[in-house]
Amino acid sequence: MTTPMRQQYLSIKSQHPDCILLFRLGDFYETFDEDAKTVARVCDVVLTSRPVGNDQRVPLAGVPYHAVDYYIAKLVEAGYRVAIAEQITEPGKGLVEREVRRVVTKGTVLEPGMLDERRNNYLVAVAMAPRGAAGLAYCDISTGEFGATQITGASPQEVEQRVGEELSRLQPSELIPVDWQPQDSSVHLLIANLHPLLSKVEP
Numbered sequence: 519m520t521t522p523m524r525q526q527y528l529s530i531k532s533q534h535p536d537c538i539l540l541f542r543l544g545d546f547y548e549t550f551d552e553d554a555k556t557v558a559r560v561c562d563v564v565l566t567s568r569p570v571g572n573d574q575r576v577p578l579a580g581v582p583y584h585a586v587d588y589y590i591a592k593l594v595e596a597g598y599r600v601a602i603a604e605q606i607t608e609p610g611k612g613l614v615e616r617e618v619r620r621v622v623t624k625g626t627v628l629e630p631g632m633l634d635e636r637r638n639n640y641l642v643a644v645a646m647a648p649r650g651a652a653g654l655a656y657c658d659i660s661t662g663e664f665g666a667t668q669i670t671g672a673s674p675q676e677v678e679q680r681v682g683e684e685l686s687r688l689q690p691s692e693l694i695p696v697d698w699q700p701q702d703s704s705v706h707l708l709i710a711n712l713h714p715l716l717s718k719v720e721p
Contacts, residue, residue: 522613524570530603534618537601538593542616544609546580547589547602554579560596561589590622591632597715599623624715625692628660638663642690642714644681646698652677656688678704690714 520528527550531539538556540547549557550568554577558565567575581589586602593600600622607615625641633639638658645653650673655666669684671677682705685693693700693714700709700716 520571520574526613526616530616530618534601534621537599537621539601539603540581540586540590541603542583542605543580545583547583547586548578548580550576550578552577556598557581557589557593560598561592563589587629587631591629594622594624594627594632597624623692623717625690625717626659633660637689640688640690641692641694642685642688643694643696644698645696646677650674650677652681652698654681654684656690675704681705682708685709685712692717694719
């Protein structure tokens, strides 16, 4: 039998399986299981363990809440998505309710300390159409800048070439491909050199 807090954690984690889940516990954000191993390695914090019932222990790594932006920045820079589960009820009798209030990725960073002042922090989406066209939209949520365009060409290769030119100009920190596999495209080497975080969403 597992503890109610463990059940709560697993429920929230199941909603964000592709993220490192920072789970607020008092003055700390805790991570568990494989997330804890990742946080310990990337952020250079101590990996311990915590009992979760039935004489079972799971890996645990925590960071203090007042320094959490520093650790989020390290995780995001390393290419991870970070979900932040906050306490939404006051501690008292019974289990404190928690929910994810924010997911941070390379293209959704807002904190000035996590941004490079010398360049924009673009989040770019590229949607490929079946017949020689693509839609490209970009934004920098830290400044409010937004733009979109349609790209056409005589062949899918020409369209990809023009998409590559736009990506080279924008240098996105995060790329959302829709109906397109960048790693299998004619511009895969360019994208590899830009090394944006590749994010998947429903088309």
